[in-house]
Amino acid sequence: MTAVSCALKRKRKVPPCRVACPADVNVQGYIALLQQGKFKESVELIRKSMPFPAICGRVCFSPCQDACSRKNVDQPVGIRYLKRLAADVEREQGRIKPEPIPKTHSEKVGIIGAGPAGLSAAYELAKLGYPVTVFERMPEPGGMMRYGIPGHRLKKYVVANEIAYIQDLGVEMKTGVEFGKDVQLDTLRQDDYKAIFIAIGTQLSRKLGIPGEDLEGVLYAVEFLRHVSLGEHVGVGEKVAVIGGGNSAIDAARTSLRLGAKDVMILYRRSRNEMPALPHEIEAAEEEGIDLHFLVSPKQIIGENGKAKAVECLEMELGEPDTSGRRRPMPIQGTEHTYEVNTVIGAIGQLPETQCIPPALLDERAHKISIDPLTLETRIPDIFAGGDIVTGPASVIEAVGAGKRAAVSIDRYLNGQDLKVGREEEIEETTWVEDWEKITRKPERYTAPYIDMGRQKVSFVEAAELLSKTKETAMFEARRCLECGPCSECLEGLGLCEADKAVVDETLCTGCDVCAVVCPTGAIRKNARGVAQVDEDLCKGCGTCSASCPERAITMRLATNAQIVDQVLSALSGGSA
Amino acid sequence: MMFMPKIIGFVCNWSLPAEVELTSPTRIHGYPKIHIVRVMCVGRIDPAIVLETLAKGADGVLVIGCHPPDCHYIEGNLQAEWKIKMLKKLISQAGLEPERLRLDWTYTFEIERFAKIVNDFRNKVRALGPSPLGVGSLDANMFLNINAAKSAAEDFRLRVMVGREELLIEDGNVYGEEVSQEEFDEIMDEAINSEYIRNRIYLMVKKEPLSVKDLSKHLGVDSRTVLGHIVVMRQRGWVTVDRVEGTSPLYTALEVGR
Numbered sequence: 001m002t003a004v005s006c007a008l009k010r011k012r013k014v015p016p017c018r019v020a021c022p023a024d025v026n027v028q029g030y031i032a033l034l035q036q037g038k039f040k041e042s043v044e045l046i047r048k049s050m051p052f053p054a055i056c057g058r059v060c061f062s063p064c065q066d067a068c069s070r071k072n073v074d075q076p077v078g079i080r081y082l083k084r085l086a087a088d089v090e091r092e093q094g095r096i097k098p099e100p101i102p103k104t105h106s107e108k109v110g111i112i113g114a115g116p117a118g119l120s121a122a123y124e125l126a127k128l129g130y131p132v133t134v135f136e137r138m139p140e141p142g143g144m145m146r147y148g149i150p151g152h153r154l155k156k157y158v159v160a161n162e163i164a165y166i167q168d169l170g171v172e173m174k175t176g177v178e179f180g181k182d183v184q185l186d187t188l189r190q191d192d193y194k195a196i197f198i199a200i201g202t203q204l205s206r207k208l209g210i211p212g213e214d215l216e217g218v219l220y221a222v223e224f225l226r227h228v229s230l231g232e233h234v235g236v237g238e239k240v241a242v243i244g245g246g247n248s249a250i251d252a253a254r255t256s257l258r259l260g261a262k263d264v265m266i267l268y269r270r271s272r273n274e275m276p277a278l279p280h281e282i283e284a285a286e287e288e289g290i291d292l293h294f295l296v297s298p299k300q301i302i303g304e305n306g307k308a309k310a311v312e313c314l315e316m317e318l319g320e321p322d323t324s325g326r327r328r329p330m331p332i333q334g335t336e337h338t339y340e341v342n343t344v345i346g347a348i349g350q351l352p353e354t355q356c357i358p359p360a361l362l363d364e365r366a367h368k369i370s371i372d373p374l375t376l377e378t379r380i381p382d383i384f385a386g387g388d389i390v391t392g393p394a395s396v397i398e399a400v401g402a403g404k405r406a407a408v409s410i411d412r413y414l415n416g417q418d419l420k421v422g423r424e425e426e427i428e429e430t431t432w433v434e435d436w437e438k439i440t441r442k443p444e445r446y447t448a449p450y451i452d453m454g455r456q457k458v459s460f461v462e463a464a465e466l467l468s469k470t471k472e473t474a475m476f477e478a479r480r481c482l483e484c485g486p487c488s489e490c491l492e493g494l495g496l497c498e499a500d501k502a503v504v505d506e507t508l509c510t511g512c513d514v515c516a517v518v519c520p521t522g523a524i525r526k527n528a529r530g531v532a533q534v535d536e537d538l539c540k541g542c543g544t545c546s547a548s549c550p551e552r553a554i555t556m557r558l559a560t561n562a563q564i565v566d567q568v569l570s571a572l573s574g575g576s577a
Numbered sequence: 578m579m580f581m582p583k584i585i586g587f588v589c590n591w592s593l594p595a596e597v598e599l600t601s602p603t604r605i606h607g608y609p610k611i612h613i614v615r616v617m618c619v620g621r622i623d624p625a626i627v628l629e630t631l632a633k634g635a636d637g638v639l640v641i642g643c644h645p646p647d648c649h650y651i652e653g654n655l656q657a658e659w660k661i662k663m664l665k666k667l668i669s670q671a672g673l674e675p676e677r678l679r680l681d682w683t684y685t686f687e688i689e690r691f692a693k694i695v696n697d698f699r700n701k702v703r704a705l706g707p708s709p710l711g712v713g714s715l716d717a718n719m720f721l722n723i724n725a726a727k728s729a730a731e732d733f734r735l736r737v738m739v740g741r742e743e744l745l746i747e748d749g750n751v752y753g754e755e756v757s758q759e760e761f762d763e764i765m766d767e768a769i770n771s772e773y774i775r776n777r778i779y780l781m782v783k784k785e786p787l788s789v790k791d792l793s794k795h796l797g798v799d800s801r802t803v804l805g806h807i808v809v810m811r812q813r814g815w816v817t818v819d820r821v822e823g824t825s826p827l828y829t830a831l832e833v834g835r
Contacts, residue, residue: 035649037685472686479647500617512733514740518620520651542650544620547660550736554626557586561623564614568585568630571612 013430013537015485017079020067022401023120025049025056027064027079029490032498034478035083037471043090045490046083050400051123051144051166052116054091054158057084059149060397061278069431069484077481085474091161100170104129107414110193111135112179115143116396117199117387119166120403121410126169128411133193134171137178139230143201144388146398147226148248150255153281156229172256180356195410196383198357198369198378199387199403206349208243212301213346217308221248222349228255237342239263241311244347245275247391250282252345253290264290265339269297269316269329297331301344309337350393361385368392375409375419376402384409397540431484432521432538486537500541500558504532508553515545515554582636582702583711586611586695587627589619591649594688608680611639611695618642619680620653624664624730624739627678631668632723634711637677641694644682652743654682659742663735663769670773671722674705725777733791735772738765774798775806779815779830786819786827 001427017027026049033042046053048172058078068076090096109125111118114136122132128141138144142159167173177183179200188196205220207213217237221244227234240256242249245268253264266285268275271294275282296313303309315335355367361378363370369385371378386402388394412419487498502515502524511530516522523538524545532554546554546561556562588597593615616622619642629640640661642654658680663673679698683691709719729735742761749755778792789807793800807828812814819829 022779035591035685036593077705219633364740395623475684475686479649483649498617512737514737518740520648520653540617542618542620542653543616544618544650544653544656547621547623547626548656548736548740550733550740552731556621559616559621561626564616564621564623564626565629567614568612568626568635571585571614572583572630572633572635574612 013428013486015431015483016067016069016429017064018485019429020063022063022395022398023050023404024401025064026489028481028483028485030086031077031082031478032483034086034474035481037372037475039086039089039471040093040096041490042086042566044096046086047165050120050397050404052120052162052396052400053083054087054162055116055154056397056400057081057087058154058158059145061350061395063397069482070480073482078477082474082478086473088374089471091158092153095165098165098168100168101126101129102437103131103170103347105131105414107131107194108133108192109410109414110191110196111198112183112185112200113143113199113201113387113389114138114141114163114175115199115201115387115399117172117201117399117403117406118143118197119163119195120400121199121386121406122171122403123166123169124404124407125410126166126171128407130411132171134173135177135179135183136173136175138512141173147229148222148251150225150228150258152252152254152258152316153251178356181550185358190279193301194414195382195384197376197403197406197410198361198383198385199389199399199406200352200356201388202350202352202393204351205346206351208298208301208344208346208348210298210300212303212308215301215303215308217342218301218307218344218346221246221252221345222350224252224345225255228259234259236261236345239341240265240343240345241339241341242266242345242347243311244268244349245270245277246349247281248350248393249345249347250277250285254285254288254346256343256345257288257290261343264294266290267296267298267311267313267339268292269292270318270326271295274318274326295329295427297329298344299336302338308341308344310340311344312336312338350388352389373421374405376406377409377413377419378548382413386412430486430537432540434524455549465547483540489539500543500556501536501539502534502541502543502545502554503555503557504534505555506531508551510553512547512550514550518544518548520544580703580707582699582707583634584611584639584695584702585630585635586613586639586641586700587616587622588613588640589649589653590615590617591640592643592683592685594683594685594691596688597691611699618648618650618653619648619657622657622660624660624667624736625727627661627664628668628723628727628730630725631673631677631708632710632720634708634714636705636708636711637679637698639695639698640678640680641683641691642680644684647684650668655743657796659739663739663765664730666766666769667726667730667735667773668723669771671726672719673709673723676701676705677708721777721780725773725780728776728779729769729772732772732776738768771806771809774802775810775815778803778806778810782816782828783830786829788822788825788827790825802818 005572015028026045030042030045033045043053057080062080065079070076109130109132111122111132111134114134118134123228124132125132138147141163145159205222224234236256236259238261241259242253249266253266256264295316299312299314299317301311302309314331316329317332319330320328322328352368354362361369369378369389371385376384378385384406386406387399409419463481509531511526515524515532521538522542524532527533543556543559546556593624616826619640623638627638640657642657648654661680665678669675681694710723711718745756746758746761781787789800789803793803816828817831818826820827
């Protein structure tokens with residue numbers, strides 16, 4: 001059984017941040033390494049879970065931060081910024097160049113689409129020793145990370161650097177190859193590809209569906225951002241209206257500003273609370289002078305000589321919640337008003353290009369590929385699919401999670417194993433931070449300064465230049481982590497770490513309770529017989545109980561008193577120092 | 578030849594600067610060498626381990642943890658502070674300079690501060706001269722002293738008091754009486770003094786049966802106080818009467834009670 005499938009089978013107890021992460025990144029582990037100033041090691045630890053530390057450090061919606069225990073004390077730890085800083089330090093100091101992984105399997109795996117889902121699957125499969133080829137239509141791999149997210153949020157060289165790491169591992173990438181045209185499922189099978197993972201994403205914008213949408217000057221966000229990323233000339237007028245409230249809308253608006261638009265507005269049919277865009281992106285857009293108009297929906301685009309001239313809108317009000325849980329916007333009749341514009345950018349959703357996909361794979365509405373959500377297998381045994389093509393437009397980290405799951409399934413499929421057994425992940429959220437009293441009793445214990453992310457100027461310069469912040473700030477920020485989960489398994493391998501556990505000699509324990517008083521994580525409690533009991537999930541191996549036990553009834557499993565004294569003796573006999 | 582002190586540094590995993598290589602002895606940017614023993618937290622430093630280190634001839638013991646109020650384990654550094662405070666008193670009872678023991682703080686990025694602490698401490702220890710317990714020392718009395726201190730640090734009373742210091746001062750005792758820091762220190766000093774002397778007596782009578790008068794003369798403590806200790810020690814089952822010479826009973830050590 002391979003390492004990946006073992007990891008999923010085991011019952012695991014992990015802190016809230018890791019439970020929240022779709023890609024199961026060991027957050028507490030790399031934060032622990034950052035506390036010690038081990039930047040490279042922390043990046044390598046992230047790479048054990050996923051290949052995009054610098055990318056996610058910039059654009060992730062960071063559910064880990066939302067789940068962070070620290071939010072109950074003051075503010076969550078700035079996990080995303082720490083990840084970004086660690087990755088940037090590593091890149092600037094010279095990225096670790098991994099050795100190619102020997103191909104221990106002969107079955108070739110083909111991956112269609114070099115976006116985050118496809119690349120993550122390729123990364124995991126390459127680590128397992130499979131020969132993997134990624135087919136990509138565009139000139140460069142990266143998918144939406146390369147052609148969707150604009151440069152002010154994510155520099156192209158950052159994406160290229162992380163993809164180069166995957167290539168270093170021995171993943172072959174064929175760009176400029178279009179699925180359905182240059183390669184087909186049949187031709188791939190003829191070329192001896194034993195399993196195929198389709199992760200082509202959603203590359204089309206949803207049309208506005210209103211009169212005037214064919215006028216010159218009406219653009220769509222996905223195509224608009226792709227053209228800008230390709231370096232093509234995209235003219236935007238002085239006045240731009242972006243329609244929609246997601247990240248693509250904000251990206252299109254902020255990019256328009258950088259292309260020279262004077263007056264950029266976002267028209268959104270719901271209110272601010274319902275906007276799917278990241279809160280800090282919305283704030284950044286406002287700070288750059290983009291006007292946000294809420295509760296307005298376009299009725300038609302008015303043209304003049306075939307060019308867009310104005311958008312006529314209706315005011316909206318919010319009705320009952322719809323299937324997405326958000327309140328449904330309802331037009332108010334007779335509230336037509338117009339906005340003078342030169343360019344309209346539609347950003348109201350994305351659709352997959354389904355014409356290249358065999359109809360047998362598609363769901364009944366032919367909108368997406370239908371899959372088993374656990375294993376990502378399609379109706380055809382050797383074909384798997386994941387990422388936006390399945391979920392609709394989502395995030396990088398969710399696509400990474402899908403790629404990882406696909407890799408496990410493909411590995412099992414090629415080994416003739418059951419795809420489902422043991423896959424229901426048994427993850428239990430475990431944290432010692434239940435007793436807020438213990439933390440808040442001494443609020444001054446945690447007063448390390450926060451990272452001030454700073455705002456960018458209106459330019460293509462990367463948004464928050466965290467590299468200029470010192471490593472010191474990062475270490476302080478990392479120290480704010482309460483390390484609230486069990487041993488973080490940062491795999492540092494120094495022989496002594498949080499995996500050490502206290503062991504009570506029950507014959508010596510008198511139940512004096514000193515251990516329970518000194519234990520920082522509340523891992524020691526007396527049982528009914530008045531004997532101290534250690535909860536190994538909460539014990540973090542500090543050894544303070546052992547050093548304090550009046551009866552010396554507690555020893556540590558690794559760093560025993562005898563072991564420490566031995567170190568002292570060998571040091572003392574080792575000549576003068 | 579210049580005196581090269583042997584210094585053992587117990588350093589917390591979370592404050593050990595990343596630049597310090599874990600070789601023993603280690604060298605930092607040309608600063609003096611130090612033998613580093615890495616622990617997860619300075620709270621792990623058992624007082625008995627420090628005394629064992631001194632008994633085995635270390636000229637100085639340096640304990641380095643995270644700056645309060647920051648600690649990876651919430652207050653492991655304060656636990657260490659209370660232990661070191663007790664230890665300093667205990668080793669001065671044993672006739673060793675308390676300056677041979679030092680507790681200080683660094684962060685992982687404070688390599689210069691770390692080096693400076695090591696340097697300062699080394700100069701201090703060099704000024705104090707070699708430990709009376711060092712290699713080749715024949716001061717049998719000092720060895721008895723440090724072993725008595727070590728036994729005291731292994732015993733219930735001092736350990737439970739150190740372990741509960743914070744709780745006693747902040748929440749009061751089990752009777753709900755508040756205990757001030759001054760009151761606590763007074764009780765603690767008395768406990769350190771008497772536990773040290775009791776263990777010293779124990780080690781002496783373990784060698785040969787002695788009377789209260791002999792003990793009083795040896796220890797330089799008045800016979801009334803010695804008798805008081807003997808009474809407690811008999812209650813604890815540490816000593817018993819070996820024989821009576823003239824009118825003075827001679828006491829001897831019992832293994833069972835310890």
